Amino acid sequence: MWFKPHFANLTNLLPKNPFGYIVLHITIPISMRFNIHRSFFLPAILFVGLVLVSCSEKKAETTQSETTAEITAEAKSDQKIILFFGNSLTAAYGIDPEDGFAGLTQQRIDSLGMDYRVINGGLSGETTAGGLSRLDWFLEDKPDIFVLELGGNDGLRGINLTETKSNLLKIIDKVRSKFPDTKIILAGMQIPPNMGQEYAAEFTAMYPAVAEEKNVTLIPFLLENVGGIPELNLPDGIHPTEEGHKIVFETIWPYIHSEL
Numbered sequence: 001m002w003f004k005p006h007f008a009n010l011t012n013l014l015p016k017n018p019f020g021y022i023v024l025h026i027t028i029p030i031s032m033r034f035n036i037h038r039s040f041f042l043p044a045i046l047f048v049g050l051v052l053v054s055c056s057e058k059k060a061e062t063t064q065s066e067t068t069a070e071i072t073a074e075a076k077s078d079q080k081i082i083l084f085f086g087n088s089l090t091a092a093y094g095i096d097p098e099d100g101f102a103g104l105t106q107q108r109i110d111s112l113g114m115d116y117r118v119i120n121g122g123l124s125g126e127t128t129a130g131g132l133s134r135l136d137w138f139l140e141d142k143p144d145i146f147v148l149e150l151g152g153n154d155g156l157r158g159i160n161l162t163e164t165k166s167n168l169l170k171i172i173d174k175v176r177s178k179f180p181d182t183k184i185i186l187a188g189m190q191i192p193p194n195m196g197q198e199y200a201a202e203f204t205a206m207y208p209a210v211a212e213e214k215n216v217t218l219i220p221f222l223l224e225n226v227g228g229i230p231e232l233n234l235p236d237g238i239h240p241t242e243e244g245h246k247i248v249f250e251t252i253w254p255y256i257h258s259e260l
Contacts, residue, residue, distance in 0.1 A: 079117040081141060082109075082256065085131065085171075086149030086187070089222065089248075090122030093239045104249040105256060114260060119143070127153045128167030135171055139178055145259050146175050147185045147252070149222060155191035155203045165206050172214045183259040184216040187252070190227065217255055224251050 084090045084102040092100025097120060098107075106118035121138050123130070131150045148171060154164040168186070175182055188207035193200045211218035223240070225247055226232045232244035240248055 079115050080144040081119055082116055082145040082147065083119045083121055083138060083143035084147045084149065085121040085135070085138060086147070087122060087126040087131075087153055088124035088239060089152065090120060090147075090149050091124055092120075092122070092245060093124050094234045094236075095242050095245065099242045100245050101249040101252060104245065105253070108249075108253065109260075116144070116260065122149075125153060126150060127157070127159065128164050128171070132167050132171050132174070135174055139175065142179045143175075143182055145183045145185065145256060147187060147256070148172065148216075149187040149189075151203075151206070152189045152191065155189065155195070155200075158195045158199070161199070161202055161206055164203075165210060168206075168210050169214065172210070172216060184214070185219060185252075185255055185259065186211050186214075186216050187219045187222040189223070190221055192228075217259065219252055219255050222248060222251065 082105065084105075090100070090102055091097065092103065097103050100120075100122075102118055102120045102122065106116075109116045109118065119138070123134075128150045148168070150171070151164055151168065154161070172184055172186075175184060186207060188204070188211075190204045191200050208218060208220075210216075221227070226240050226244045228237075229244075230237065231241075232247065233240055
């Protein structure tokens with residue numbers, strides 16, 4: 001009987017709802033905690049599953065892309081190479097490189113269904129000395145045809161032609177020492193008589209001399225029917241326009257075609 005009064009006193013202290021029942025506050029957080037976990041557990045599993053599927057799809061796409069790139073690289077590596085190695089004329093200064101004679105060569109080859117890839121190794125302002133120093137970088141892969149177009153800037157700068165000729169010979173020797181079977185074509189150049197008639201004449205004669213000494217194919221004058229004609233050159237009077245490059249291409253194509 002002693003418990004009843006104590007219980008009565010305790011119940012009087014506890015809050016009641018309108019129905020007269022004692023409210024147990026402890027059940028509320030327990031119930032909420034359980035509902036929170038239950039509410040988020042399933043969506044969390046679904047989210048993780050979607051992430052994993054997405055990652056798997058991305059990995060598959062990446063693998064497929066890498067495989068395609070490898071196949072493309074292998075196909076390119078099987079192609080024979082025509083390397084144009086020169087200055088701003090080769091680089092098609094002032095116009096889209098695809099419209100220059102090197103780019104037009106690739107277009108003609110593609111139209112004939114021939115398995116060759118043209119590499120444009122032209123650099124504006126390049127001299128024979130500069131070309132010799134950067135040649136190794138272009139000889140990582142074997143060029144089946146090597147078109148050498150350098151010397152024009154040497155002549156315009158009045159560089160000693162003994163040095164220019166020596167550099168041309170060294171370039172040819174370096175190509176042949178690494179790839180003896182590479183066919184070499186030397187593009188001849190001419191310059192205006194700014195440095196004097198004697199210098200200009202010696203410059204013109206240098207290319208046939210190099211071609212004969214090294215037994216390489218010579219294009220007598222790269223800018224035949226283009227050089228000195230204002231309407232076929234840019235305002236600087238040195239670099240061909242798109243129309244000028246078309247003529248240059250027709251000049252060099254027979255020499256290239258005969259080596260294919």
